Amino acid sequence: MTALRVLIGCETSGIARRAFLARGFDAWSCDLLPAEDQTNRHITGDVRDILGDGWDLLCVMHPPCTRLCRSGRRWLSGPGKMTPPKVLPKGRTWPDMIAEFESGVDLFRACWNAPVEHVAIENPAMHDLARDRMPEDLPAPHIVQPHWFGEKAYKDTGWYLRRLPRLRPTDRLPEPPRGSDEWKRWNRVHRMPPGPDRARLRSRSFPGMMDAAAAQWGDFAQQEKAAA
Secondary structure, three states: OOOOEEEEEOOOOOHHHHHHHHOOOEEEEEEOOOOOOOOOOEEEOOHHHHOOOOOOEEEEOOOOOOOOEHHHHHHOOOOOOOOOOOOOOOOOOHHHHHHHHHHHHHHHHHHHOOOOOEEEEEOOOEOHHHHOOOOOOOOOOEEEOHHHEOOOOOOOEEEEEEOOOOOOOOEOOOOOOOOOHHHHHHOOOOOOOOOOOHHHHHOOOOHHHHHHHHHHHHHHHHHHHHHO
C-alpha cells in the first residue's frame, strides 16, 4: 500500500511532521521560514504553491490569524463594519490592517479549498468579518484543549475539519484548582510576556495533541485511501 502523503503547512517546529512520520506516513512540512530541525523533509516557501502536488492529508498549523480571530476584531472596525478604529496598534496604519486581513483570508481560503481529500486547519474561532469571507461549507471549529492529550496546559485550540473525525481525548489530565500555582503554569501560553518570539512560541504545537492527530486522522485517511 502506498504510504499516505501528508503536508504540514505553516510549521517550522517539526512537531506535527515528526508525529506523522513516526506512524510511517510520507510527511513533509512547509513554511516561509526554514525548519528548526534542519530536516530535508521541509519545503521553504509558500504552502499555496504546492497544494496541488498530490497530497492525501493537509494539516495547516496555525496560519497567520492575527486579523481573523476574535481578539483582532477591534482593529478592523470603528462604527459599523470594516471602518478605521479609534486606536491602531503602535506603528501600524489602517491600510496595514486591511492588507493583513486580506492576506489571512486568502491563505485560509486557499488551504480550505485545496485539492486534498482530508483537511485540518488550526485556527481560533473567527470574528464576524472573517466569517463573512469564508467558504459557505466551512464548519464551526472543533475546540480541544492540550490537557486532553497529556499536556499540562490550557489553550483553546480550534480545528476546522473537512472529511476528518473530531479528535478524541487520549490522556485527559485532572485540572488543577483555579488560581493555584499549578493552574497559573497551565496558563503559561496566555501569560507569555511580549517579545519578538511571542507569536511563534504561542502558536507552537503540543506534541501530545499532534500524536493524537497523526494516529486518528492519519489512520482514518489511510483507511479511506485503501478503500478507494
